[in-house]
Amino acid sequence: MSNSPSSSSGPSSPGSRDHGASHALFPGTFDPVTLGHLDVLERALDLFGRVTVAVAQHHSKDQLFDLEQRQTMLLEATEGWAGVQVVTLSGLLVDGCRELGASVIVRGVRSASDLDYERQMALTNRAMAPDVETVFLLTAPEREHISSTLVRQIARMGGDVSGFVPAAVQSALASHPSIRETR
Numbered sequence: 707m708s709n710s711p712s713s714s715s716g717p718s719s720p721g722s723r724d725h726g727a728s729h730a731l732f733p734g735t736f737d738p739v740t741l742g743h744l745d746v747l748e749r750a751l752d753l754f755g756r757v758t759v760a761v762a763q764h765h766s767k768d769q770l771f772d773l774e775q776r777q778t779m780l781l782e783a784t785e786g787w788a789g790v791q792v793v794t795l796s797g798l799l800v801d802g803c804r805e806l807g808a809s810v811i812v813r814g815v816r817s818a819s820d821l822d823y824e825r826q827m828a829l830t831n832r833a834m835a836p837d838v839e840t841v842f843l844l845t846a847p848e849r850e851h852i853s854s855t856l857v858r859q860i861a862r863m864g865g866d867v868s869g870f871v872p873a874a875v876q877s878a879l880a881s882h883p884s885i886r887e888t889r
Contacts, residue, residue, distance in 0.1 A: 728754040730841070731808035733799055735854070736761050736776050737769045738875040739783055742852040746814035746843050751789050753841075758806050759784070760795035770858055770882065782874035800835035811840045816850045861885050 730750055736743060736759075750757045761777045763769070771779070773794050780792045795802045803811065811831060813824045821842070828840035844850075852870045860867050861879040868876055879885050 729756045729758070729808045730754040730810040730812045731758050731760055731803050731806060732812040733760040733762055733795060735764045735769060736780055737771055737854050738776065738857060738871060738878065739780050740852045740854055740857055740871050742814065742816070742845050742849040744783060744872065745846045745849045746812065747784070749843055750812040751787065754810060756789045757812065758791045758793055758808060760793055760802055762795045770884065771878065775878065779874050779878055783872040800831050800838055803835065803838045809838060811838060813840060813842050814845050815842045816845045
């Protein structure tokens, strides 16, 4: 299975279109990265040409994988993708945009509840950094049901997650001590 999400109208290689100096930041916890995340990233690359994926530690989420493991999985999943950089981020997102020189925040939206939450965050970010724009990308219909939470639950119950995550994540889940303990 390819690490790249399938796309009938996307570029032959993610990020292959020329976009000048456009730079977007795609933040998230990515615990773990899913094919839904990669779908949004691929389309963001098509729009902006340069996308920095910012792997964040969320103060109210209990993460399965540590920050470095999540960064490594994203690096493996996007190996060979032109225009992608993967970094870790602590602190405010808008400060990360300033530090990295990104003028756009990309957020994936799967549902109305996602949009409600993301809208509030976008308005707050705009109040703190009016020069940074937020762009919402709808997850492809064949991927909109995928969430990291669902992937973790399926893996903990011994289910097959191969249709939801890249190969590197499948391996990491299979060897994770808390997943093996529950099987």
